[in-house]
Amino acid sequence: MVLPTIRTSRLVLRAITPHDVDALFGIFGDPELTRYWGHPSLANRAAAETLFEAIQAGAASGELFQWGITLCGTGDLIGTCTLASLDRQHRRAEIGAALAPKNHGQGYAEEAVRAVINHGFDELGLHRVTADVDPRNVPALRLVERLGFRKEVCCASTTSTRRSGRTGSCSGFWSASGVRAVRRGLPDAEGEAPKVAAEGSRGSETT
Ligand SMILES: CC(C)(COP(=O)(O)OP(=O)(O)OC[C@H]1O[C@@H](n2cnc3c(N)ncnc32)[C@H](O)[C@@H]1OP(=O)(O)O)[C@@H](O)C(=O)NCCC(=O)NCCS
Numbered sequence: 767m768v769l770p771t772i773r774t775s776r777l778v779l780r781a782i783t784p785h786d787v788d789a790l791f792g793i794f795g796d797p798e799l800t801r802y803w804g805h806p807s808l809a810n811r812a813a814a815e816t817l818f819e820a821i822q823a824g825a826a827s828g829e830l831f832q833w834g835i836t837l838c839g840t841g842d843l844i845g846t847c848t849l850a851s852l853d854r855q856h857r858r859a860e861i862g863a864a865l866a867p868k869n870h871g872q873g874y875a876e877e878a879v880r881a882v883i884n885h886g887f888d889e890l891g892l893h894r895v896t897a898d899v900d901p902r903n904v905p906a907l908r909l910v911e912r913l914g915f916r917k918e919v920c921c922a923s924t925t926s927t928r929r930s931g932r933t934g935s936c937s938g939f940w941s942a943s944g945v946r947a948v949r950r951g952l953p954d955a956e957g958e959a960p961k962v963a964a965e966g967s968r969g970s971e972t973t
């Protein structure tokens with residue numbers, strides 16, 4: 767499946783192409799950025815190519831949709847926003863987002879995540895979206911809290927990955943898991959109380 771393009775006021779979320787492999791490496795090759803990400807940082811460009819192939823395979827199987835986040839007018843990839851573990855039967859998925867550090871602190875992640883979640887509710891028929899955020903990942907926690915996610919579960923030491931001789935998460939330490947969830951209806955961009963979106967309503971323009 768080719769991902770639909772989603773437009774917001776400042777962003778275009780679009781399918782990731784082979785031209786984005788260098789940008790993917792720039793973003794996911796950064797060990798600081800992937801400190802709380804579910805996978806280790808990319809070791810080289812070949813690993814970014816493998817990631818690109820996995821993104822394509824995820825879209826083809828319908829289980830993982832990873833949009834490239836670009837700024838209106840530039841087309842350059844500044845991050846990605848993902849609906850993973852898409853379960854059509856039970857109408858649920860998990861959201862994830864990553865932005866290149868130079869684009870942090872401008873509300874782009876919130877804008878992208880809001881648009882992708884609304885797409886999930888309105889176009890994919892999802893009922894529930896979760897975010898699995900390490901409690902130490904303060905910017906991500908602030909992001910999901912701004913979007914109205916509610917804390918459901920917190921588990922310590924959930925990830926153990928041996929890498930570079932260290933045992934721990936992708937960054938070499940044990941990670942924790944804090945699941946937060948939102949059901950149909952996000953607070954609006956001004957942070958007003960959650961509203962339940964009408965069935966079939968559209969949160970963002972898609973093409
Ligand atoms: C998670 C992540 C995407 C959040 O990025 P972010 O830049 O903090 O989030 P946003 O883009 O929504 O920006 C929000 C910040 O911009 C500020 N901001 C500035 N202009 C804004 C605008 N026009 N609209 C909204 N917010 C704006 C907000 O006040 C907020 O700042 P604050 O957190 O200090 O209050 C980023 O930290 C990241 O890429 N982390 C690595 C990957 C990761 O761990 N992802 C989470 C796992 S799923």
